[in-house]
Amino acid sequence: MATPPALSILASLSGAGDAYAKNQPGSRESLIELSRQLIAKLELPSELAVDRNIFGLLREAGADGVFPDVLAEKVGMQASLLKRLMRHLVAMHVLDLANGKLRVNPLSNGLAMQDYQRSIMFCYDVSRPSLNSFPSFFKETKYHEPALSKIDGPFNKAFSSSLPFFDWLNANPPNMQHFASFMACYRDGKPNWFDSGFYPVQERLIAGFDPSIGEALVVDVGGGRGHDMVMFAARYQDHPGDIILQDQDVVIGEIENKDAQPFTAIAHDFYKPQPLMGARAYSLHSILHDWDDDHAARILENLKPALKSGYSRVLLNEIVVSEEEPALAATAMDMMILGHLNVCERTEAHWRTIIEGVGLRVINIYRYPGSAESLIEAELAL
Incomplete structure (x- = not known):
């Protein structure tokens, strides 16, 4: 051999x-x-x-x-x-x-794959100018972090734009499409939160699923074109309940062969109340890290009315930065979102402050060897 x-x-x-x-x-x-x-x-x-x-x-x-x-x-x-x-x-x-x-x-x-081609276009056309503007931007701000207004940061300086990052992507096609490909490539080949040895899906979600409370097993909030949910459904082919994918209209519109997908795709703005009540789990993958603390809290607040106490889980698949031994993948992404969004990757203490501040409680934080991302499991506080 x-x-x-x-x-x-x-x-x-x-x-x-x-x-x-x-x-x-x-x-x-x-x-x-x-x-x-x-x-x-x-x-x-x-x-x-x-x-x-x-x-x-x-x-x-x-x-x-x-x-x-x-x-x-x-x-x-x-x-x-x-x-x-x-x-x-x-x-x-x-x-x-x-x-x-x-x-x-x-x-x-x-x-050579299309998503990687588009991903590189995003990195070259959008990320590179934002990161290149660091020296001049921080010199002007006397080396202070940018304000959280989302209209005055390295990205805005680089593109001479008063639009927030995501609004600018939507207003300047095909950059949103390229960003979606970037996120798909960023996740490709890396451990998934539902992989064996990461988060115990069978014990924590499938066992105890009750269709009388809600028909959905998992609602993937801001789930892009369904990358995560396709793999989730393939791994748990006998799963009970429905799998729901939610994202902006423009992203949902890019999903090919919707009827053949293992999920139901629904346009939803996560700044509005969650319309699907009583799901077993609401999954948010790399969503809250795009927003400052106040906006992240608003997104979680919009989930709360849909949660069934003691039953529904909020699953945050996010980077949890180690204060003692930060990983390169975590700090690289921190630089990326500093340049684009004026925000930061969070430590465990920072995450707990936000989650507990909206009336949720952290049940556990699941980590996977070699992965920069963790799975934060939360529910309504008693």
Whole structure:
């Protein structure tokens, strides 16, 4: 049985580590290169960049690969420039090169997917200008955090706009569509809150489901195009009750083959009272982190009238920042939402303050090894 590539690299890393400990020449450089190779084997496509459908063309070429000169002609680039750019991607292990031909690998194949293409457009067209405006913005504010007005932050400075982030996305298509793809890619390949070993769905939701209280098992509030609920339904095929997806009209309108989906899609504004009463669970995935404390509290307040005491769960799938050992994925997202929304990722104490402040209580916080996101389970306080 062949050794998995990542394990082979790890074995080489061990040897290089011994050489480094003995101060052998070249050992430091070997460690760095092997580390890059390991990252390339384990990294997700959402963490890289792409342009001009190069990866799509390489995917079409398949295992045979393509000569750089041929690829340059197809994409309309100077051959010498393309070779330099592709050489860098080969060095990063995003592409493979053998016998003079460029060949795809799992990373480049992932980057050829439409959602990843759109995600990179969002990062380049929207996120990059917002983050680039940090130095000038914070110099003007004398290095204070932006106000929570949502109309005066790095994003607004970058685009000379008085619109809040989400209003601007809607007003400037196809940026909302690209953002939806970004969120889908952000979640792709990462642990789901309903995975085995994360949140005990069978014990906490399915067991005890009572259709006389409400017909819905899960209401996914602000659930985008249904990425989470498709996988939830596939994992729990014999689940009782209905699965409901809620989001803005424009997002719901992008869902393909609605009748064939395992959920019912309903347009809903979460700043208005929740219309579906007595669901077993109301799931909000990466919703509240987009809003300041006051707006997050309003979203939770709009859920409260629909909750059945002692029965309904509020499930917040969110980053809970460790104050002692913050994860890179958590701090990177913190920078993203600082640039776009003037808000922050929250610590456990911060989350508890908001949740308890609206009359809910935290039942438990479920964490999963290696995941930046946790699952906060809450219910109506007694």
